[in-house]
Amino acid sequence: MGALMAEPDGQPLLAEQLDTLVTVLDLARSGTARTRPEIIRHSGLGRTVVTQRVAHLIDAGLLEEGTLGPSNGGRAPRQLHFRANAGHLLVAELGATSISVGIADLAGQLVAQQEEPWTIASGAEATLTEVERMFDTMLDTRNPNDPQIWGIGVGVPGPVEFATGRPVAPPIMPGWDGYQVRDRLAERYDVPVWVDNEVNLMALGEFRGGLARGERDLVYLKIGTGIGAGLISAGQLHRGNKGCAGDVGHVAILDDASVICRCGNIGCLEAFAGGAALARDGLAAATDGRSPYLARLLTKGHSIEARDVAKAATHGDLASVELLTRSGRLVGEMLATLVNFFNPSLVLVGGGVAGAGDLLLATIKQTVYRRSLPLATRDLRIARSPLDDRAGLMGAAFMVIDELMSRERLTAWIGHKSPIGRSDVVHPVPVQ
Structure with a gap:
């Protein structure tokens, strides 16, 4: 088997040694192991192999040595740090x-x-x-x-x-x-x-740097202009065969031909519960007088958007409360099916509409817990995404x-x- 790259001492690093190099790098950059003895303990690799791989990664500029770490009775080991600012x-x-x-x-x-x-x-x-x-x-x-x-x-x-x-x-x-x-x-x-x-x-982003760290099975539901889901399954991002896994916004939830979704079908979730749908229905409520709050915005030349519906609901506008509640119920019914099917431990809800107020999230939660199997929701958490726009x-x-x-x-x-x-x-x- 041919050499792929050279060790710092000039000796070739063979293809079968790449696994150990990546193992050492992953342990260091995740913070799981911060010294050579810790890498040995977590990886099961021999001292010589770990020493060689660490030297290679230091030479490549991916790791650096720091101060002495705590001693367990012998010589104190050097701390190792992943160089996050290498690039x-x-x-x-x-x-x-x-x-x-x-x-x-x-x-x-x-x-x-x-x-x-x-x-x-x-x-x-x-x-x-x-x-x-x-x-x-x-x-x-x-x-x-x-x-x-x-x-x-x-x-x-x-x-x-x-x-x-x-x-x-x-x-x-x-x-x-x-x-x-x-x-x-x-x-x-x-x-x-x-x-x-x-x-x-x-x-x-949430799985690696947010509230979902440590979770193995996660649904991230974005409610914005449209609706979509990201799935983490057994600690891995699930994209599906062609990259369209989680396209829940186009799940059929109503047999209503009066509204055609942007995808060309009828009955799609986002056509009735997404941000564009809330804006459309809010405009209708303002125009026909069902929503005094939104009607006042309209008379001032303000275009009606989903966040206006959410704000109107917080001011007690009944039509807006009904729109948000309906949206939350429809999203919750879809999500209940996904919870039964996928059995996640955490559902995070994000997107512009999701961050507009508590009523929508409360309705989603209520619907999911009511419509899902008890075993599927026994340890389920549903929360707003804390990272938000990051x-x-x-x-x-x-x-x-x-x-x-x-x-x-x-x-x-x-x-x-x-x-x-x-x-x-x-x-x-x-x-x-």
């Missing part, structure tokens, strides 16, 4: 009505963040031009000594074929079907790029980090000490 990442979350961008370190922590209103229906060319402008603005404000950009992660509001980074028939993204998002950004910034559905990344950006960072540090991809760039100029690592060569 930085550009991350973007594209929503239906906004674009968020940020810069993150290799531990998934955001060091900068910016958000602007935008309509995803403007098309791929215009939207990605805006993303590039926002990226460039953030890069222009950095200091010369700041870490270089090692990769880019992007979330979009539609199904994505993860292997190619291309959206596939996204209902609310006209002109995006099959667009080469990855290739465009990789060519411009000369780093590896990964693209996924935005709700998948929100789930990943979840998707952090998830995009974790996506890139996990891919870069994977066994298949680490070998393609670690010899260069960074993946800069190695955009091809998204297509790993199988390691035997």
